[in-house]
Amino acid sequence: MSAGALFLAVFLACAVEAVEATTIVLAAGTARDWRSAGYGAVAAIAVLGVAVAALGPAVTAIPTGALRLAIGGLLLLFGVRWLRKAVLRAGGITALHDEEEAFAVRLAAARRAASRRVGGVPDWYGFTLSFQGVLLEGTEVVFIVLTFGSNQHAIPLAAAAAGAAVLVVGGAGLAVRAPLARVPENTLKFLVGVMLSGFGTFWAAEGAGARWPGSDAALLVLLPGIAVIGLLLAAGLRRRGRARGGRGTVSGRTAEVG
Amino acid sequence: MGRRLRAMGQFAYGLVIGDDWGVALGLVAALALTAGVSRTAVPSWWVLPAALLVLLPVSVWRTARRGG
Numbered sequence: 001m002s003a004g005a006l007f008l009a010v011f012l013a014c015a016v017e018a019v020e021a022t023t024i025v026l027a028a029g030t031a032r033d034w035r036s037a038g039y040g041a042v043a044a045i046a047v048l049g050v051a052v053a054a055l056g057p058a059v060t061a062i063p064t065g066a067l068r069l070a071i072g073g074l075l076l077l078f079g080v081r082w083l084r085k086a087v088l089r090a091g092g093i094t095a096l097h098d099e100e101e102a103f104a105v106r107l108a109a110a111r112r113a114a115s116r117r118v119g120g121v122p123d124w125y126g127f128t129l130s131f132q133g134v135l136l137e138g139t140e141v142v143f144i145v146l147t148f149g150s151n152q153h154a155i156p157l158a159a160a161a162a163g164a165a166v167l168v169v170g171g172a173g174l175a176v177r178a179p180l181a182r183v184p185e186n187t188l189k190f191l192v193g194v195m196l197s198g199f200g201t202f203w204a205a206e207g208a209g210a211r212w213p214g215s216d217a218a219l220l221v222l223l224p225g226i227a228v229i230g231l232l233l234a235a236g237l238r239r240r241g242r243a244r245g246g247r248g249t250v251s252g253r254t255a256e257v258g
Numbered sequence: 259m260g261r262r263l264r265a266m267g268q269f270a271y272g273l274v275i276g277d278d279w280g281v282a283l284g285l286v287a288a289l290a291l292t293a294g295v296s297r298t299a300v301p302s303w304w305v306l307p308a309a310l311l312v313l314l315p316v317s318v319w320r321t322a323r324r325g326g
Contacts, residue, residue: 069289073285073286073289074274076285076306077274077275077276077281077282077285078273078274080281080285080310080313080314081274081275081276081277081281084276084277084278084281084314084317084318084321085276085277087318088318088321088322091318093318093321093322136269139269139273140273143273197310201306201307201310204289204292204306205289205292205302205303205305205306208289208290208292208296208302209292209293209297209302210292210295210296210301210302210303210305210306211301211303212303213303218303222307225307229310229311229314229315230314233314233315233318237318237322240322
């Protein structure tokens with residue numbers, strides 16, 4: 001896996017999570033207090049950074065075979081979960097994630113809560129809402145940085161890709177002061193699901209003792225193959241929904257992907 | 259404390275296993291089979307892709323039949 005491919009894979013995966021985290025921080029800032037929401041986001045990013053710095057050396061110390069088996073296996077489970085969710089959304093079985101709706105719900109909840117100053121934080125509710133949102137969404141980012149980075153012995157590069165995604169997405173959210181509803185989130189989720197499943201399959205099988213025909217070139221078949229399966233499944237679900245006259249499918253936003 | 263541990267356990271379960279534990283179980287079984295076949299003269303690289311080819315469509319169709 002080249003450095004560029006590693007950067008792109010981690011950047012895309014982290015961008016998806018950053019969109020959801022940005023929505024929460026924007027809701028906390030709009031409804032409560034921007035300074036408190038900012039403190040919460042920065043504190044959570046600092047905790048996540050410490051987690052990567054602390055766990056990174058420990059993970060890379062594991063022997064390569066065992067590391068590939070464990071990391072590849074986890075990545076595969078993780079990737080299939082993302083891919084399955086993206087296919088179900090693209091096929092109209094479950095609703096697409098709606099950032100505007102998520103923003104409105106969080107905004108309403110944040111406006112109801114009472115205000116309380118704690119130390120240098122003007123609004124504790126705004127701080128904790130922002131902190132928890134970024135920390136929860138960021139946990140998946142830490143996992144992706146550690147799995148991709150450790151396997152390629154490039155945790156700093158993976159962390160830089162994650163940081164770039166947070167800066168780009170967070171910066172865009174702050175600039176428009178509105179949820180990033182136009183980001184094709186499900187398409188990104190689908191792409192990341194394909195990448196995580198593909199690399200997970202490749203590394204886990206190698207870790208279990210398999211030898212791929214063509215070595216790394218097998219990925220050039222594996223990744224498009226998984227993408228095609230996902231696209232065919234989504235298309236099949238949409239056709240099934242149309243044949244049933246929309247019964248068993250969600251209405252609302254048009255499905256992305258395919 | 260117990261509630262917090264349970265919440266952390268649920269978070270970890272959702273993070274790794276997700277909505278369909280059957281897929282996770284199937285993939286772990288396929289990984290074990292890969293390790294087993296790798297000890298023989300038979301190539302074992304095809305086991306995981308084949309498992310993915312079966313498990314993902316089955317899981318998706320099962321969820322679609324339930325209506326999401």
